[in-house]
Amino acid sequence: MPAPRELDPHASLASYFGAEIRRLRERLGWTQERLAEELGWSLSTVASVETARRSPPAGFPEKADLVYGLPEVLAHLAELVRSQPRWFERYLDLERQARRINMWSMHLVPGLFQIEEYARAILKAGRPMDPPEVIEERLAERMKRQQILERAEPPQLSVILHEAAVKQPVKSVDVTRAQLQRLRDLGRRPNIRIQVLPFAAGEHAGIDGAFTIFEFSDEPPVGYALCRDSGRLIDQADEFEWATLNYDQLKAEALSPEASIGMITGAMSHIWIDRNP
Known part of the structure; x- marks a missing residue:
């Protein structure tokens, strides 16, 4: 089985939150199983949060702050994650x-397969009131996605x-x-x-x-x-x-x-x- 891909903590707030949970866990030398036991959550929940495949459930950040001995740092970060149109x-x-x-x-x-001019036309048609700089920013993000190919x-x-x-x-x-x-x-x-x-x-x-x-x-x-x-x-x-x-x-x-x-x-x-x- 291939090794799991490393999460990019700069990709999104959710990714950053997950990376922090993992960094703090590894600093203590804990496995995901140990963290799940300390938090009182399932192993699958811990793994999914660390990899940003799900948002932290209610109560998870607060309990993680207690386990890690942090002054509501993760709880505050989780609020930012949830406030984003993400x-x-x-x-x-x-x-x-x-x-x-x-x-x-x-x-x-699909966006993963779109060429630049096709994507630009689609973005303009879907958001005709958006200024050109916004369209170009969204276009650049779409083209960047194709790097996985x-x-x-x-x-x-x-x-x-x-x-x-x-x-x-x-x-x-x-x-x-x-x-x-x-x-x-x-x-x-x-x-x-x-x-x-x-x-x-x-x-x-x-x-x-x-x-x-x-x-x-x-x-x-x-x-x-x-x-x-x-x-x-x-x-x-x-x-x-x-x-x-x-x-x-x-x-x-x-x-x-x-x-x-x-x-x-x-x-x-x-x-x-x-x-x-």
Whole structure:
């Protein structure tokens, strides 16, 4: 089993909180099991907090302050963590740490696969009132996420796109074609599997919206349901089971990777955009 990836404490406030819990534990020479015993929480809770895969539950920071002999330092930090609009920070933490990512996207090419001009157009369309500097800041963050694709040991990705995402023109013919070319090139990498769910599939298991399933080397998998400006962690057993079943159903109904690459290639020659009113 590969070693767990190190958490970047600068990635988010949640990551910093988790890194502090771990740093203080290791300074005492304690294992996670020992800390869990001292805190009165489960081992899985301690591990998930340390890796920022969940927020510290109520009472956890205060008890940790007592155990570590700190004057409400962790409790104050936890308040900052909870006050942040951090749903996407949590998503990014999961994305960075996952060894496998299963993703369903209905309308657009996922951010991990977007080229710069495509992403910029999407960001502008979704937030037309945002000033250019805000758009560019968000664009830079999106492009930075793609660094995980170029790691020495990149995650395994299984991505299912609806045909609507493949055939949705964005910005211009040239930009759309370049985006499809990028998608096709990524689909040929050994660690990336891309499938397209055709219109002919009709109603389907992903019709409620996009979601992602993250698998890890040392922790149970979790899911994330995504919508426009928010997201929701899927970690309850029954709900996660449904997400997994839905993904498996989409995968079974989608075209094969080879046929999907063929559809993407064909779409590159049939892009039509009418900007006239």
